[in-house]
Amino acid sequence: MTKVGYARVSTREQNLDRQLSALKGAGCTRIFQEKRSGATLERPELAAMLHYIHDDDEVVVVALDRLGRSAADLTETINTIGQQGATLNVLNLPTFSEVPNKAMRTMLTNLTLEIYKYIAQEEREAIHERQAAGIIEAKRRGVYKGGVPQYSADSPDKHRRYIYNQAITMLEDGKLSKAQIARTLGISRPTLYRIVAEIPESIQS
Structure with missing residues (x-):
């Protein structure tokens, strides 16, 4: 051994x-x-x-x-x-x-x-949710500087482009809930919701 x-x-x-x-x-x-x-x-x-x-x-x-x-x-x-x-x-x-x-x-x-x-996993998702809440609050106060989305079709990170494309495919497929997709891909629910917000409503439904 x-x-x-x-x-x-x-x-x-x-x-x-x-x-x-x-x-x-x-x-x-x-x-x-x-x-x-x-x-x-x-x-x-x-x-x-x-x-x-x-x-x-x-x-x-x-x-x-x-x-x-x-x-x-x-x-x-x-x-x-x-x-x-x-x-x-x-x-x-x-x-x-x-x-x-x-x-x-x-x-x-x-x-x-x-x-x-x-x-x-819950700890990781909680961190991302706090970050998302912080961004919302910063936007409300007008101090949010913005940034390039980490997960997008043109992300410079190959892995994050892959995750983005997989999320789109799974959303189009419609077999899993958004929570299940986020868990399967290893991303937080707020991250998936940001991806959803960027795609056509026909896919979101």
């Missing part, structure tokens, strides 16, 4: 040292690390880690949100870890190691992961 660590920070300005120290302290002998947003689908080191692990390995992260921010993204990553025959150890969550029954231990662990997956 190999303990495989994964460390991630969102920007180049943030430091990985704290996570790396915790992972080494937990006994990780192989650590994958990167500086990428948890919202982006392009995380090459995470993909490399998922390809590297195999039966009986243990994937170690300091917190669940290091693996991603949306519930759908976290579910996919956790399922992939299980499909590779590995287990997941989140250092800031209980391990239930004192529970002697393996089935009960697995059930408690899965329940905890489900709760924290949605907490991570």
